[in-house]
Amino acid sequence: MLKIKKYIISKSEMAVSMEFYENDKLKNYLYSYKIRKGRKWITLVRWDNLDGIEHIDIYDENGNYIRTKEFPKRSFDHLLSIIKTFRRNIIAMEIDNI
């Protein structure tokens, strides 16, 4: 089962959680913080384990990839509180060290 949770902070900011469950067990997750530019949603930060390693990906305001770093899994609610604290400044913070 795929559970999607979208948290609309404002018209141009949202946090998205995508969790894929196999036999009620969480197999893959993808949490992201997106901003809206024109009609497009651009990912600024993303936490996932799609390649088997729990990590964080950071992008710039145009959606260009900057860096990846290992990052242990945190709950979406915990990441949401970080997102809501820093909002768009999140990429200026050393978020991968939090």
Added chain:
Amino acid sequence: MEMKIIRKYRKADVEILKKSIRRKFGRIEKVKKLLQIKKCSQPEIGEAYMFYMAIDDDIEETVIVEDKKVFTSLSAKRYEIIEFLNKNGPASIKEIARKTRRDYKNVYDDIYAMGEFQILNVVRYGKEKVALGEIETIEIRV
């Protein structure tokens, strides 16, 4: 104050979603390959992969809107569109306008306004834009 929307995807919705992803990124094998090659440089590929994994499974979506402006995006006419989609399944803007006997531009504006807050999930399907999902709950929390 916030608004909570719970949306379920029926078979017809998943089929449209699948075709929309396939048109954009190709079949699952290609998406898997792209995920290995591009790694994390294209975040949309990871999302497409997640959808592909669940394509034969249930998909449930919860939207929580904190922005108070969301209340301006609902009206009686817009609620009629939600009712139409719940009753008839996924439909393009053109189809909704024709079947509800409304002007295309007005329907487009209504769908765009609700889509901005993710009340409706609108995907590109060929040249058309299609609204998906059955809204089970719209809840206002104080």
